[in-house]
Amino acid sequence: MWYSVRAQLRQRVGEPIVALLRMGTSPQRIAISIAVGTIIGVLPLLGSTTALCFVIAVALRLNLVAMQAFNWLVAGPQLIMILPFIRLGEWLYRAPPLGLQLNGTD
Numbered sequence: 001m002w003y004s005v006r007a008q009l010r011q012r013v014g015e016p017i018v019a020l021l022r023m024g025t026s027p028q029r030i031a032i033s034i035a036v037g038t039i040i041g042v043l044p045l046l047g048s049t050t051a052l053c054f055v056i057a058v059a060l061r062l063n064l065v066a067m068q069a070f071n072w073l074v075a076g077p078q079l080i081m082i083l084p085f086i087r088l089g090e091w092l093y094r095a096p097p098l099g100l101q102l103n104g105t106d
Helices: 002-022 027-042 049-060 064-073 075-080 082-093
Strands: none
Touching: 027 049, 027 064, 027 075, 049 064, 064 075, 075 082
């Protein structure tokens, strides 16, 4: 009984995922997909990086699954980098500090 359930899961879930990962792309294209997905994933554009990765993957014919996987993998560092990106923007544009701190006190 368990063998048939495992076989059906592998056939219905595992094989389509592996097929998406292989998707006729070369190792170089997969590496580009991973790099672009990681770079876009760290951009301080909360909520729009998934759509941006999708558009770029389709436009450049990159591996969408690898790109989205690494986009989601760097979601944690993206949140951690929000304050440094704000500070970088203040420095680049010589703007006054916004008064944001990590500990929440002013």
